[in-house]
Amino acid sequence: MKYILIRGLCLIVIAFSASAENKAPLIVATYIEPPYSYYIDDEFAGIHVKIITLLAEKLNKQVKFVQCPFARCLSFLENGQADVIIGIRKTTERLQYLTYLEQPISTQTFPLQFYIRQDSDLNIANYSDLAKLRIGTLRAATYFDRFDRDQSLNKVEVVNYNQLIQMLLKDRIDTFLEREESVKPWIDHVDYKQKIKLADYLYNKSVDGYIAFSKKSTFINEIEQFSLMQNQLIKNGDIQAIRDNN
Incomplete structure (x- = not known):
């Protein structure tokens, strides 16, 4: 037992x-x-x-x-x-x-770059040129400290990369920032070459x-x-x- x-x-x-x-x-x-x-x-x-x-x-x-x-x-x-x-x-x-x-x-060693429309006459050569622009960002994403903490900038939050690109092409934002490897898969190769371009200003610190x-x-x-x-x-x-x- x-x-x-x-x-x-x-x-x-x-x-x-x-x-x-x-x-x-x-x-x-x-x-x-x-x-x-x-x-x-x-x-x-x-x-x-x-x-x-x-x-x-x-x-x-x-x-x-x-x-x-x-x-x-x-x-x-x-x-x-x-x-x-x-x-x-x-x-x-x-x-x-x-x-x-x-x-x-x-x-991540690829720089964060600012995208603008090919037909745009905007000149983003330094950080101060971002003032008063409509800047597309991914909701809840972080980019670099100065940008993330800057509440004076007009940041327009969207859900995904496709929305960033479409809003830029439709002139609903002036620019957005992202790494090139993350943007290219979301846009046709011809459109990438003919409809958008990179601004001079970029953030080039690894993350x-x-x-x-x-x-x-x-x-x-x-x-x-x-x-x-x-x-x-x-x-x-x-x-x-x-x-x-x-």
């Missing part, structure tokens, strides 16, 4: 341990930004998609991608509706609800991009394991190989 009781208790402990293990999928807040993340043939693809998938696989986790505009992705993370986001800049405000992995997964977890995520207690595995993937060249093959 004692043996049966002890055996029963052991089975209960084992069952409890198995149920306590986090089997839920890792929910990835995903905003569309080719070549880093995009949706094609009913699947998510891109550099960031492959990196987070590889990281999850190494830790025996399943992933679920949830597409959202950038601002909504941040809201999902703040509320705990998503677990993780990839390729995000570290800011004081975001540190209130995000925990970042130790190392950045990338350092680190990180993988960050919601502080309300059920995976937050495993943050050290994620960090260690990411460091290993960086050291082994696996993450660079993903970049090189895209």
